[in-house]
Amino acid sequence: MSDFEPKIIVFLCNWCSYAGADLAGVSRYQYPTNIRAVRVMCSTRISAHIVLELFKEGADGVMVSGCHIGDCHYINGNLFTERRVKLAEELLKLTGVEPGRLRLEWVSAAEGERYSQVITSFVKQVKDLGPTPVLKDPKLATRLEAAVEAAKSFRSKTLTSKEVKLTGKGNVYEEVLDPKKYDLIIERAIEDEYQKSLILTLSNHEARSVKELAKEMGQPTDQILDHVVALRAKNMLALDHIEGTTPKYKAMVGGA
C-alpha cells in the first residue's frame, strides 16, 4: 500500500486558490505530486454532479478550493460552493464511497504555504484510505451513476441554490428559514432523489420488480413502491412485463 500514488483532482478558483497555488510555487513550498489542478473562474462553478462524475471515473480524491467566505471575487459565490460540495458529500455517503475522499478548502491568494500544507494533508488522507474502490466494484459504479443523476435533478439543484437566499434574506414573505431545518429538508430531498435515480439506473438495462429493487437497495419495499408509483406517474418508469404475478419495471429512456 505504501507505493500507492493516488490521483486527486483539485478545482481552484482563479482569484484566490489558483493564485495561492502559484504563490506556493514562487515560494518553493514543496508538496506531493499527486494532484492535478483544474482552474475555474469561481469555485461556485463546480456542481455536485461534476465531483461525483469524477469519482465514478476513478478519481481517488477530489478537492474544491475557493476564496475564504467574505472574500469571494463574485461577492458570495463560495457560499454556494459550500452547499454544492455538501450535496456531493451527502450523495457520496449514500453510495458508500468514503466521504473523506472529498474536501472543501478555502485558500487565499496570500496563503501559498497553507496551500502546500492543505495539499500535503489531503494527499495523506487519501493515501490512508487507499485506492478508490469504485473501479473494482460495478455496484458502486452504478450507485455513483445514480448519485450523478440525483445531483443533476431539478429538486437538488433548486434546493441547494436557493438556500443562501432563503436562510439569509428570506423568502418573498421575508420569512427567514432556520438553516438547521433547511438542512433537514435538503437531506430528505436528496435521499429521495438518490433512491429514485438508483431505481432508474438499476432498471435501465434490465426490468426489475419492486422486491428486487428493494433488496438491491437495502430499503423497505413499501418505500420503493412509493417511488415506483411516483416515477411511473412521471413517465420515467414503465411496466415492462409480468413474471407470474410479479410486475417488472424498466426505465424509460429519455424519461419524461
Added chain:
Amino acid sequence: MSDDEKRIGVFICHCGSNIAGFVDVPAVTEYVKTLPDVVFATRNLYTCADDGLTSIRESIKEHKLNRVVVAACTPRTHAPLFQGVCQEAGLNKYLFTFVNIRDQCSWVHMKEKEKATEKAKDLLRMGVARARLLQPQEEARVGVTSAAVVIGGGVAGMSAALSIADQGFPVRLVEKESELGGFVRQLSSIYQDRKDAGSVLKSIIDRVKGNPNIELFLNSEVTAAEGFVGNYDIVIDTKGKERKDKVGVIVLATGTKEYIPKGLYGYGQSPNIVTLTEFEGLVKARKLPKMSSIAFIQCVGARGQDKTYCSRICCNVSLKNAMNLAENYKNVLGLEEAGAATEAATPMEAPAEGGERRRGRRGRRGGAEGSEEETTLAGPKLEIVIFNRDIMAYGIEHELTYNKAREKRVRLVRYTPKNLPQVSVEDGKLVIDYYHETLQMQRKMSPDMIVLATPLTAQADAKDISMMLKVPVGQDGFFLEAHVKLRPVDFATDGIYVCGTCKGPADITEAVSQGIAAASRACIPLARGYVQPEALSAYVDSDVCSGCGTCIEVCPFSAIRKNEQGKAEVTIAACKGCGNCGATCPENAIFMNCYSDEQLLAEAKAALQEVKG
C-alpha cells in the same frame, strides 16, 4: 469551425532551468506528440521571449494550427501575451489553453524529477483535452457613456475626480458630508514637513471647485446603481432629492473612520485619554492642556487586539506629533502665542555635539531609578514616551524622522502583546504601569495625557455600498481589489475602481497616488469609447429553459433577466463568467462559454486516463 479537423500545436517552455531543471521537457514533448489531434509540438528555452513567440506565430501558419497550448508558467501573468500572439496570427484567442507546469509543478516538486515529469505529462494531456473542446468566441462591443461618478470627496476621491476631469471627461463628485476633505479635515498637520493640513486640503478643494468638468454633490449619496461597465444608471440622493443619471465608470473613494478603543487603556475615563485623531483635533483647535509629560500607545485595538491588521500610518503620525511637541511644544500648547517661532526654536534644538549626546546617554542610564527624572536632560521640559510593539516608519523620510525623534529624547518603549501597558485613572491622575522590556522590570509613569494610536477602519456603510455595486469587501470590511499587485485599483467588476482608505489604511501621499491611478484606469473605457468584455459569459438555451428564475436569484451581478418570452437571458456585458448560474440551473439549460461541464469534465477526466489504463 467546430466540424473542422482539430489541429493542435503545443509549445513547452524550459523557462531556462526553472522548468527544465526539474521536469524532463524533451520527454514531455515527445509524449505530447502522441496525443490525439496534436499535429505539432516543440519546446523553447523561453516561450515568452521573442523567438518563442515567433515560433508560435509561424507554426500557426505553417501547420495550420487551430488550437494552441502553451505549457509554461502561469496564465495569471502570461496568458494575455500568448493570446495576443495567437490573435496576431489570425487565431481566435479563445482557442488558446495555458498549462501551468512551473508554479504548480516544477517549482513545487523540485526533488522528484520523475514524478514531476509524469505530472507534467498528465497536465498536458488535460490541457490538450480541454483545447479540443474550445470554441472561438466573439467579444461583443458595447458603447460607453462618457462620464464618471466619484463617490467620496476626500483626498483620494478629489484627486481621482481632478485627474478624470483634466482628461476632459465630466465627473460627478458625490460627498456624504456638507464639506469636501474627508478624514484629513480632522487633522492638524501632515507629515513629514508638518505642513498645515488645512492649507494642503484647501489647495485641492479650490482646484476641484474651480474645475468646470466637475459637478459637485454635497450632502449626497449614490443610492442606486444598475448596469455594467460603460453603462451605469445611478441615482444621486441629495437630502431626499433624487437625481437620475447615467455614467460609464464609478470610482469608489468612501474613506475611513478611526477605530474607537472602547474599554481599552482607560479610554473614556478621562478627558486626557484621547485617540490619535482626537489629539490632532485638539492640536488643530489649540486646545491642548498644559502638560509636562505625554504618552503615546501604539497598536491600540490593532494587530490582533481587535482588528487583525497593522494600520500602517499610526507610527508615522505619532512620531510626527512627538517631534512637533519636542521641537515646538510651547507653540503647540499655546503657551507663547506671540513670537512663538523664535521662542520655540531655540531651547529645543537637538544637542548636535557628540559630547552632549554622550551626556544624554549617561544621564539615561543614571536615571534608571525613576522614569520621571529621565527627561529633564532633554531640551524641552516635556517628557514624550511612545509605547510600541515595534515602530513601522517605512519609507525614506520616515526612518529619518524616527532617528531625529530619538535624538530629541522621544523615548520609545517597547511592549509585547503578552505584557500590555496598564492604564489607570486615580483621582483624575493618569498612571501607566508597564513592563520595561530592556530593563526587564515593572515601571510606572504618570503622564498628563495619553494618546491612543488606533487603526483606521472600514466605514459602516461599506457593506451597503458593496451590496449596491456588487463589489467585494474583505474580512476587515475594506474593499477588495481585483489583484493586490497586478490590478491594485480595479475591482474584478469592470468599470468600478477603488482608491484611498476605503481599501485599507493609507496616508495622504498614497491616497493621492491611488486616486490618480484609479482615474487613469477609469479613463481607459471613457477614452476608447467602447468596451469589449471577455467572452466568458453564460449562455441560456432558451429551448430548454423553463423560466424558473433560479439563475436570476443567484447571479451576483444582476446580469440575468427574464425576457418577453419568460425565458432567462444573459446581459453579456454585465456577466463575469463566474458560473454560479451554470451550476445552478435546475434544467441544465445554462452553458458557460469557456468553462462548460463538458470542458471541465474532459480536462479532469484526462488526468484519470492512466488510472483506468
